[in-house]
Amino acid sequence: MGDAFTAAPGFRSWGGAARPLQHVARPRFADQLPGLLRQAPAGGALAVGLARSYGDSGLNSAGGLIDMSGLDRLIVFDAENGVVRAEAGLSLEALLKLLAPRSMFTTTTPGTAQVTLGGAVANDVHGKNHHSAGAFGCGVRRLGLLRTTGEQMELAPGDPLFAATIGGLGLTGVITWVELQLAQITGPYIDNEDVPFGDLGGFFDLAAESAGAWEHTAAWIDVGRGRGIFSRGAWTSQGEGPQRKGRLSAPIEPPVSPLNPLSLRVFNEVVFAAKSMGVRRRTVPYSAALHPLDSVAGWNRLYGRKGFWQHQSVVPAPSARDAVAEMLGAVAKAGEGSFLSVLKTFGERASPGLLSFPRGGATLAMDFPARGPGVLKLMDRLDAIVREAGGRIYAAKDGRMSADMMRAGYPRLDEFLQHLDPGLSSDFARRTLGVSA
Numbered sequence: 001m002g003d004a005f006t007a008a009p010g011f012r013s014w015g016g017a018a019r020p021l022q023h024v025a026r027p028r029f030a031d032q033l034p035g036l037l038r039q040a041p042a043g044g045a046l047a048v049g050l051a052r053s054y055g056d057s058g059l060n061s062a063g064g065l066i067d068m069s070g071l072d073r074l075i076v077f078d079a080e081n082g083v084v085r086a087e088a089g090l091s092l093e094a095l096l097k098l099l100a101p102r103s104m105f106t107t108t109t110p111g112t113a114q115v116t117l118g119g120a121v122a123n124d125v126h127g128k129n130h131h132s133a134g135a136f137g138c139g140v141r142r143l144g145l146l147r148t149t150g151e152q153m154e155l156a157p158g159d160p161l162f163a164a165t166i167g168g169l170g171l172t173g174v175i176t177w178v179e180l181q182l183a184q185i186t187g188p189y190i191d192n193e194d195v196p197f198g199d200l201g202g203f204f205d206l207a208a209e210s211a212g213a214w215e216h217t218a219a220w221i222d223v224g225r226g227r228g229i230f231s232r233g234a235w236t237s238q239g240e241g242p243q244r245k246g247r248l249s250a251p252i253e254p255p256v257s258p259l260n261p262l263s264l265r266v267f268n269e270v271v272f273a274a275k276s277m278g279v280r281r282r283t284v285p286y287s288a289a290l291h292p293l294d295s296v297a298g299w300n301r302l303y304g305r306k307g308f309w310q311h312q313s314v315v316p317a318p319s320a321r322d323a324v325a326e327m328l329g330a331v332a333k334a335g336e337g338s339f340l341s342v343l344k345t346f347g348e349r350a351s352p353g354l355l356s357f358p359r360g361g362a363t364l365a366m367d368f369p370a371r372g373p374g375v376l377k378l379m380d381r382l383d384a385i386v387r388e389a390g391g392r393i394y395a396a397k398d399g400r401m402s403a404d405m406m407r408a409g410y411p412r413l414d415e416f417l418q419h420l421d422p423g424l425s426s427d428f429a430r431r432t433l434g435v436s437a
Contacts, residue, residue: 004039013299015054016307017370018398020061020427027046028070030087030176037148037174037423040064044425044437047174049116050091053123054310055399056427057169063425063437066174069120075177079104082182083141088118088175093294095260100188101284103237107139111342113291118175123396124167124356128216128233128290131287131347133183135358137166144176152176166421167353169395171429173421187237188393189317190216190289194280195230195304200325206230207345208264216289218344222368224348228343231289239283258326293340302339303369309399311379312365315391318360323389327364334378338366354416357394365397376400394428395428406432 005023014018025197037045043063050069051058059065070088078084082104086095092106095112099105112126114167119125124137133139145153145165153173156163165172168346190313193214197203203219207230210217214232221228293299300308317321324343331338348360370374392409393401407413413433419436429435 004036005041006363008065009300011051011065012307013054013055013059013399015309015370015399016300016303016305016429017309017396018059018387019307020059020336022059022065023063024065024067026067026070033066033146033174033176034064034150036152037146040148040423040437042284042437043146044423045174046424046426047088047118047122049089049119049246050114052112052115052119054397055395056431057123057395057398058119059425059427062430067324068116068174071176072116074098078180082184083179085119085142085177085179087177088121088144088240089116091116092120093291094265096286097140099182103185103187104182105185106136106180107287108133108136110136111291111437112294113287115295116182116379118170119176121166121175121178121317122168122170124351124353124358125378125396126346126358128218128344130349130358131211131345132215134347134349135167135351135353135356137353137356138349139180139181139183139350139353140166141181142179143175144178146176147173147421161419163352164204164416166351167356168416168419169355169426169428171421171424171426171435172419173424187239188233188286189236189239189283190286191236191238191283191291192233194234195232196279197228197230199226200321200328203228203230203343204321205343206232207362211345218284218342219362221328221341223328223338223341226325226328233289236283239285252297269307279280282420286317303367308367308369309375309379310367310397311382311392312363312397313382313386313391314357314359314361314363314394315386315389316359316361319391320345323385324362324364326385330378330381330385331366334374334381336375336378339360340367341365343410353397353413354419355391355410357396361391363394365394398428403431403432403434428434 004025008024046060068089071087076085108127126135158317208231216233219230425437
């Protein structure tokens, strides 16, 4: 290993189902990056952020990782024109704390603010407002890219390498800075409404009804019964209380996960009973509505030392109802449960990214404790349903899909592969793309 890349036994993906030893370099200044790329081990380098990728797209056990979180400086903030440029390691949480009090926001935000700008671009993250705003890449004006050849590039929409880098999983170069077009918001609060539904038909009716009037929509779903709680929200200036940060924590990682089929069934019963007594409306800080899990630091530890797998898919609108019902049926038949299950719809706005995950239709995300081969067999079955429906799997959440499934879901894959940086790689790239540095 290069001297700058040191063993980091505690470094892991968010899901933690696979934990190969990683070697990590932690620069503090952008001018250190070219040297680190030259010192990268034989397996190449990969730039990473706050390690919120669930599977192995943020791991590089054959090479080295460059932790970009120390490169977190604001470069330009043009409040008049709603434009911000910052180093790629700046966290979304830190940026939003600057923007929201000034009635500005990123065009979209994922379910956690604990991601870096570079990570948000590399995974082309999406949020609860995809039906109106599209994915994160739709708001990117320009970005800086450092290739392992030493070439420093400034990319903009219309450049083929820009399209490859948005959602490109960090494999086209090191994203050094990101420039965003911001959105104007009414205020830093969300007028939020929770509406119970009894079956999948109820969900799809609510999604269609809410798309025009509500900016943020998503649903918690009881995978065993198809019922759930549909949440929809809109920006407002009328509210009080601070933005929420992690108040609770899961300080230890138990040897065995307390999340099993029985406890998950009880959990789902309690959640549905608590929120099913009619429509509930309240005004909350944006962090509570858009980043609820950030209030529990280290919640991934609840799955125990074996970790968990997440399966997130999107299926196109014409086949969405049948495919989602078939997936839920497969989970029930396997006797499995999911602690965090989210169902929402995507709009038709296309992202500029060649490997962007969102497309018009419905997306279902489910978490499964990594208890053994039975869970992997179930996820293979879910893959088959998604493939038959013409859908795809989200690479940022994946740690086990086949190369064939990756190719089936991403028709522009060959176009993307033409823009790879040969000095970069990841465990995901080796597994699904056959890419080695």
